[in-house]
Amino acid sequence: MESTPPAKAREGNGTKQRGEDRVQTGASMHVLPQPAWVGAGLRKSLRLRHGHIEFLGRDIATPLVLLALAEFLVLMGSLYIAVQLRFPGEPTAALATVQDNLLLKMLTFAMVNLIAMLSMGLYRKGACNGFVSTLLRLSGGLAFGAGVLAVLFYVLPGLTLGRGVLVLAFGLAVLGLLVTRFVGVRLLEMKAFRRRVLVLGAGRKASQLEEIRTREDQPPFELFGFVPGNTASFEVPPEHVVEPDLPLAQYAQRNHVDDVVIALDEARGAFPLDELMACKMGGIDVLEISDFLEREAGILKLDSLRPSTMIFARGFKQSLYRDVTKRVLDVTTSLVLLLVAWPFMLLTALGILIESRGRGSVLFRQVRVGQHGRHFTLLKFRSMIMEAESDGVARWAEQADPRITRFGRFIRKTRFDELPQLFNVLRGDMSFVGPRPERPVFVRHLAEHLAHYEHRHWVKPGLTGWAQIHYPYGASLKDALEKLQYDLYYVKNQSITLDLLTIVQTVEVVLWGRGSR
Numbered sequence: 001m002e003s004t005p006p007a008k009a010r011e012g013n014g015t016k017q018r019g020e021d022r023v024q025t026g027a028s029m030h031v032l033p034q035p036a037w038v039g040a041g042l043r044k045s046l047r048l049r050h051g052h053i054e055f056l057g058r059d060i061a062t063p064l065v066l067l068a069l070a071e072f073l074v075l076m077g078s079l080y081i082a083v084q085l086r087f088p089g090e091p092t093a094a095l096a097t098v099q100d101n102l103l104l105k106m107l108t109f110a111m112v113n114l115i116a117m118l119s120m121g122l123y124r125k126g127a128c129n130g131f132v133s134t135l136l137r138l139s140g141g142l143a144f145g146a147g148v149l150a151v152l153f154y155v156l157p158g159l160t161l162g163r164g165v166l167v168l169a170f171g172l173a174v175l176g177l178l179v180t181r182f183v184g185v186r187l188l189e190m191k192a193f194r195r196r197v198l199v200l201g202a203g204r205k206a207s208q209l210e211e212i213r214t215r216e217d218q219p220p221f222e223l224f225g226f227v228p229g230n231t232a233s234f235e236v237p238p239e240h241v242v243e244p245d246l247p248l249a250q251y252a253q254r255n256h257v258d259d260v261v262i263a264l265d266e267a268r269g270a271f272p273l274d275e276l277m278a279c280k281m282g283g284i285d286v287l288e289i290s291d292f293l294e295r296e297a298g299i300l301k302l303d304s305l306r307p308s309t310m311i312f313a314r315g316f317k318q319s320l321y322r323d324v325t326k327r328v329l330d331v332t333t334s335l336v337l338l339l340v341a342w343p344f345m346l347l348t349a350l351g352i353l354i355e356s357r358g359r360g361s362v363l364f365r366q367v368r369v370g371q372h373g374r375h376f377t378l379l380k381f382r383s384m385i386m387e388a389e390s391d392g393v394a395r396w397a398e399q400a401d402p403r404i405t406r407f408g409r410f411i412r413k414t415r416f417d418e419l420p421q422l423f424n425v426l427r428g429d430m431s432f433v434g435p436r437p438e439r440p441v442f443v444r445h446l447a448e449h450l451a452h453y454e455h456r457h458w459v460k461p462g463l464t465g466w467a468q469i470h471y472p473y474g475a476s477l478k479d480a481l482e483k484l485q486y487d488l489y490y491v492k493n494q495s496i497t498l499d500l501l502t503i504v505q506t507v508e509v510v511l512w513g514r515g516s517r
Contacts, residue, residue, distance in 0.1 A: 059295050063193050064123060067184050068114065074176040075110035079161075082168035098165060105159055109169065112152065116145035119507035122181075131182075138177055140511065142170055194222045197292075198242075198252055200272075201263035202226040205289050205304050207235040209261065212297065221296060224257055229264050249278035263289040263304070298470065300488040302451060302481070310455070315492035318458075325496055330432045333503065334425045341419055348381050348416045355407045360386040363420060368437035371460045376429040378437060379420035383408030394441045396475035415510045421463050433499040434462025435487040446480050453480075456487045459494060464506040466490040466498070 053060050083102065087095040098105075117123065120141040122134075146166070153160045161169075187193075199206050206226050213223045225242035228234065234241065244251035252260060260279050264271070280286050290309060293301045310316060349362045364382040367375050388403040389395065397404070404412065411417040424430040430437065435456045438446070447453045467486035474483050490498065 067181075068123065070180050070184055071117070071177055072110050072114055074180050075113050075173055076106040078172035078176055079106045079109045079165070079169040081172055082165050085168055086162070086165045094162065098162060101158060105161060108152070108159055109149065109161075112148050113142060113145035113173065115504060116148065117141040117177075119144060119504045121505065121508035121512070124505065124508070134181060135178070137508075138174065138181075142173060144507070146170065195258040196224050196256055197221045197259045197261055198224045198255070198257040199226045199261045199263050199289075200229055200248075200276075201265065201289075202228040202234045202236045202241055203263075203265040204235055205265055206263040208289065208293070208301060208304060209263065210236050210240070212293075221259070224255060230266065247278065248272060248275035249282050249284070252279055252284050253282055257284060259285045259287060259292065261287055261289050261292045294489060294492075298466070298489055299485040300492060302485055302488070305452075310452070313492070315494075316458075322494075322496065326431060326499065327428075329496065329499060330425050333432050334422045337419075338422050341422075344416055345381075345419050348411055348419070351407050351411075352382055355405055356386075367440060368461065369440055369443045369457065370429055370437060371457060373454075373457050375440065376424070376437075378429075379423055381411055381417040381420060383412050383417045394439055396442075397473070398475060418463060425463060429460075431460035431462050433465055433490075433502045434460050435465050435490065436468060436483075437461035446477070446484075449477055450481055450484055452488060453484055456484065456491060459491055464502060464509070466502055469502060469505045469509050 053062060053065055080102075083095075083098055087098070117138065120137040122137055122141060149166075197209070199209055209223060213221075223240065225240055226236050227244060227248070228241055246254065248260070251257075260276065262276075276286050287295070288304075288306075288309075290301055290304045290306070291313075293299060293304065352362050361382060364380045364384075366378050366380070368378040370376045383405060384401075384403045385405060408417070421430060425432055443453075465487065466489060467483040470486050471479075471483050474480055490502075
């Protein structure tokens with residue numbers, strides 16, 4: 001018969017085996033090993049950190065939200081103070097008119113100007129850091145906002161504000177926004193607001209995060225270190241490799257890690273499922289490297305993408321509702337732009353005729369590849385000499401391309417050469433937002449060398465697109481790869497919200513000439 005241990009011995013054993021699970025069978029007790037996740041739910045220390053807020057299907061960085069909120073309040077406050085300064089004395093009929101629906105007018109003033117600032121790239125990472133650049137973009141944004149407000153006041157007279165109030169409000173807004181931007185941006189760029197990232201892996205995939213960290217002046221995250229796992233060859237700096245002295249979840253919590261990024265070149269036999277689950281239950285985000293880069297950089301990194309991601313990940317889907325809504329947006333936007341742009345189109349056609357002395361065509365027609373690989377004829381204003389490819393060899397446009405005329409260089413810089421594509425959008429060959437359509441000869445060449453290139457043809461090509469506002473004009477295989485990663489991000493995450501965001505940000509591309517050639 002097995003004897004029962006004395007009480008003191010049992011207490012000692014309980015102290016030694018604290019936290020372990022026991023299973024009682026008859027008179028005996030068997031000790032089970034403690035799972036990795038037990039004790040992982042430690043409370044994380046409070047600290048300022050960069051997070052994300054999901055809004056209309058998109059993850060928006062909290063520093064950007066805080067900056068936009070602060071500037072929204074500055075704009076509202078500018079209008080309120082302007083009203084008080086404009087009417088300092090006794091109540092008058094003019095004051096009563098301005099104060100009628102004042103809160104609604106303040107909200108409208110702030111929202112219109114915030115969107116105008118977005119269109120000038122003031123909320124795009126790395127858009128401007130110097131005083132002159134910020135002042136120019138801010139002035140341009142507020143001027144654009146003033147124009148939109150003038151149209152809005154005409155359509156909705158109840159929102160009208162006096163000229164004196166508006167002049168004061170815009171003057172106060174410039175001062176307030178400059179102070180807010182330079183103080184706020186510098187505060188939000190502090191390490192305290194960046195997410196701290198621990199990478200599981202130290203090989204080829206993990207090195208992509210190191211490249212982003214070293215390439216950008218202000219990376220959106222702080223790279224804490226790389227846990228090697230079963231890495232055969234290290235491709236990250238040795239000084240950034242860490243060896244946790246605790247289970248992964250406890251180690252991450254002790255060092256205030258916000259994201260654990262899985263970047264293992266070979267996950268078989270080295271995937272610490274229990275420890276990663278402990279991280280998730282401890283409030284730490286666990287992401288595949290492709291998901292992390294998609295969130296932080298707005299691209300679909302192809303060399304970190306698993307084939308199954310294209311099928312099982314969120315996104316890469318179509319719906320009848322979205323197709324109809326997008327078509328309505330395409331037609332409406334194109335008609336509005338044609339209504340505004342027809343004088344510029346007429347002057348552009350006249351300029352081409354004058355430069356060519358009436359010889360040659362005004363419009364340039366070229367076959368491009370559209371949705372599902374269908375061919376269509378693209379319309380543009382001619383910006384090159386006639387017979388630019390008389391030798392029959394297709395070429396990308398180059399810097400200082402000798403085939404481009406003097407007037408053609410101007411309309412390319414201003415994007416006036418692309419205005420006839422509005423008729424392609426109305427005809428249904430193109431959408432307003434989507435990947436840029438390429439020539440069949442280039443498509444065949446790029447599809448042979450770039451994996452997943454054909455997937456960009458699942459959607460209609462666009463007059464503007466996610467790649468165009470984030471990457472300059474490309475004329476090489478490397479450029480095509482970079483743009484493809486932005487195009488696939490759009491195909492995966494396409495939505496009306498993303499289309500509207502792209503359209504608004506296209507204003508900056510046109511006005512500041514980014515990416516033209």
